[in-house]
Amino acid sequence: MRSDHITQFGRNGGGKVNISYDDTEGKFGIIDHGDLPGVYTNSGSTSRRREGPESASSLASPNVSRTTFHDSNKDKPLKENSDKCFSDEISIANVKDGDEEGEGRQQWSNPIEFLLSCIALSVGLGNVWRFPITAYKNGGGAFLIPYLVVLLFIGRPLYFLELSLGQFSSYGCIKLWKCVPAIKGVGYSQVVATAAILTYYVSLMALTVFYFCVSFQSELPWSVCDPAWAAMDSCVAVSSNSSLGFSSNSSKQSSSEQFFRRYVVHEAATWTSGIGKPDWKLALCLAGSWLVLFFTLVKGVQSAGKTAYFTALFPYLVLFTLLGRGVTLPGAYDGIMYFLTPQWERLLDGNVWYQAVTQSFFSLSVAFGSIPMFSSYNDFKHNVYRDSLIISFMDTGTSLLAGLTIFSILGNLKHEINADSFDDVVQGGAGLAFITYPTAIAKFDYVPQLFAVLFFMMLFTLGLGSATALTNGVITVILDQFPHWNKAVVSAVVCFAGFLTGLIYLTPEGLYILDLVDFFAGGTIVFVLAVVETSAICYIYGLRNLIRDFKFMLDVDLGIYWKLCWAVVVPFGLTAILVYSLFDFKLPRHNDADLPSAAYSCGYALLVGALLVIPAGFLHAVWIADCAPGAGLSEKVMSVFRPKPTWGPKKKKYRIAWLQHIQELPKLEEEP
Numbered sequence: 001m002r003s004d005h006i007t008q009f010g011r012n013g014g015g016k017v018n019i020s021y022d023d024t025e026g027k028f029g030i031i032d033h034g035d036l037p038g039v040y041t042n043s044g045s046t047s048r049r050r051e052g053p054e055s056a057s058s059l060a061s062p063n064v065s066r067t068t069f070h071d072s073n074k075d076k077p078l079k080e081n082s083d084k085c086f087s088d089e090i091s092i093a094n095v096k097d098g099d100e101e102g103e104g105r106q107q108w109s110n111p112i113e114f115l116l117s118c119i120a121l122s123v124g125l126g127n128v129w130r131f132p133i134t135a136y137k138n139g140g141g142a143f144l145i146p147y148l149v150v151l152l153f154i155g156r157p158l159y160f161l162e163l164s165l166g167q168f169s170s171y172g173c174i175k176l177w178k179c180v181p182a183i184k185g186v187g188y189s190q191v192v193a194t195a196a197i198l199t200y201y202v203s204l205m206a207l208t209v210f211y212f213c214v215s216f217q218s219e220l221p222w223s224v225c226d227p228a229w230a231a232m233d234s235c236v237a238v239s240s241n242s243s244l245g246f247s248s249n250s251s252k253q254s255s256s257e258q259f260f261r262r263y264v265v266h267e268a269a270t271w272t273s274g275i276g277k278p279d280w281k282l283a284l285c286l287a288g289s290w291l292v293l294f295f296t297l298v299k300g301v302q303s304a305g306k307t308a309y310f311t312a313l314f315p316y317l318v319l320f321t322l323l324g325r326g327v328t329l330p331g332a333y334d335g336i337m338y339f340l341t342p343q344w345e346r347l348l349d350g351n352v353w354y355q356a357v358t359q360s361f362f363s364l365s366v367a368f369g370s371i372p373m374f375s376s377y378n379d380f381k382h383n384v385y386r387d388s389l390i391i392s393f394m395d396t397g398t399s400l401l402a403g404l405t406i407f408s409i410l411g412n413l414k415h416e417i418n419a420d421s422f423d424d425v426v427q428g429g430a431g432l433a434f435i436t437y438p439t440a441i442a443k444f445d446y447v448p449q450l451f452a453v454l455f456f457m458m459l460f461t462l463g464l465g466s467a468t469a470l471t472n473g474v475i476t477v478i479l480d481q482f483p484h485w486n487k488a489v490v491s492a493v494v495c496f497a498g499f500l501t502g503l504i505y506l507t508p509e510g511l512y513i514l515d516l517v518d519f520f521a522g523g524t525i526v527f528v529l530a531v532v533e534t535s536a537i538c539y540i541y542g543l544r545n546l547i548r549d550f551k552f553m554l555d556v557d558l559g560i561y562w563k564l565c566w567a568v569v570v571p572f573g574l575t576a577i578l579v580y581s582l583f584d585f586k587l588p589r590h591n592d593a594d595l596p597s598a599a600y601s602c603g604y605a606l607l608v609g610a611l612l613v614i615p616a617g618f619l620h621a622v623w624i625a626d627c628a629p630g631a632g633l634s635e636k637v638m639s640v641f642r643p644k645p646t647w648g649p650k651k652k653k654y655r656i657a658w659l660q661h662i663q664e665l666p667k668l669e670e671e672p
Helices: 111-122 125-137 141-169 175-179 185-214 255-264 280-297 301-326 332-340 344-348 350-364 370-375 384-417 431-442 448-481 487-506 510-554 560-582 597-623 633-639 652-663
Strands: 005-010 016-022 027-031 040-043 046-049 092-094
Touching: 111 301, 111 370, 111 384, 111 448, 125 141, 125 185, 125 350, 125 384, 125 431, 125 448, 141 175, 141 332, 141 344, 141 350, 141 370, 141 384, 141 510, 141 560, 175 185, 185 255, 185 280, 185 431, 185 448, 185 487, 185 510, 185 597, 255 431, 280 301, 280 448, 280 487, 301 384, 301 431, 301 448, 332 384, 344 350, 350 384, 350 510, 350 560, 370 448, 384 431, 431 448, 448 487, 487 510, 510 560, 510 597, 510 652, 597 633
Parallel strands: none
Antiparallel strands: 005 016, 016 027, 027 092, 040 046
16 A cells, blocks of 8 residues: 555544555555554455454444454454454445545535525524514513523524534434434434425415415505404504504404405314315415425525525514604504513522524424524634624624514504503414514505515515525434435425424414424424434534544634533523423413313423433434444444444545544543
């Protein structure tokens, strides 16, 4: 073997092993070094293992082609050794340009498209629809304090961790667990949670499409009481030249509320007679939404990156326009002050902190698997450290912008009906986006139709940016497992399955189901996944190994802030908040009414099913553990807590440099 590049790799400060690379044949090799125990050596056409307490299997290894190791005196397989798992992992490795495990993975056209795509993922419907109502239900300004604290010490560190893991491994949320195969079930659980969130997310996009279409009428349909759908004895028009003029204890409703509940979603008063049929108009809107998603995804990140220029930037134009209108309305000041003024006693409520974490996760999309998927298409040396800061601050700023906008409008509605509190005017759940916002638009003095079209186009683009990432995460997982499958076909199947599942949210009981899925899939599941994810990375793969890898990739020295957040604050803080919130556990309600027990049972089934995937993944990892015949159960179990030989940078030049980087550092313990 002609060795053009030689790397010495040491263990325990003792022996060293020479790792060579042959430029002409594109092969790695390990040359025997006399004082390193347990090293596989290359000798002619055979390789042998030198007995010792440690094997090279625990070394970080390149992508390998499997070989059988032979005793140098007997040309037969070596059956007895001190480590029967991964016993054949490192002798000669072939890493070729364009190989699936090397350099054939699709990449972003330019770094700007990646950044904008991540912004479009994080800045979505959750900021405009979910954040304001979550803030309202948890004390207005009091919610901002735990939300910002959670963002700083949990959300932002998790976002950077997932971005970096995806870029370092060039894998999606399942195969990146080659670093700790025992925990690969976390990736599958993330896919379950993502799929559940995605189905109702696109159904909300379908509602925006419907409102977008009807906004082209000469008069906004929700601004007046139409006898075709309104209850005329209780309906009050919300057009710009009318006043709501009813007291807080009256039974009257605004025309925008009746339009949404009685005409758009045909909401059932109670959920007692099962699930009805989906509305055909909304079904067409849902089909159109999934069709747009398909064409956005069909060429992977190449096509998704191009749409990000619009989906990431256009919403800000409309939000600032709507805020400018909102702050000029009577009563807007009271609403904004309620949003900004903290109620200090709510800070002792564990549920407020629970909701802050849930909102941070939902908004940033951490623990759903989409973030490592996006960064896995990056160049290995891309500066995700900088990008993570930009994205997290953009996400927070957008949430605050949306909060100011919606509370200025709520303040105006409270003023017009002379209500005693905001409880009399607020609309929970999807009603906030489809009742409160349309009410404000109807009060515009000039061309409200134009602002309605722009607003609902904004909502759709916000949803499209996030749904693109969520759907792409599911597709990437499938293609990582079956790389030879046709991407367009996989995208079509995933989109069609999403359409069929999403029809359930377009039934008269759809909003009930939406609240149920949002509570279970977007809350408890991601809590547990985030705890397991960070604990496995920090305490099994090793915090110092993680810091070492990120230092090599980014050339950035990560300080005590990152180490404390990853090793202590995230796993233990999340666990404490989750446990505390369980003592005051409240099941979701819709319109202040409990859901049927069967509905709650389905929610628990979703929760338990998603979490059971984690131990199932562990059992599967042990079952397929790469061990020699005769290896015991304990050996197989221990092997799945070590990185696979294919863990590490996928590109050949970075893998070589990574091994060189490792040998320059002292032996790193697995524990932080």
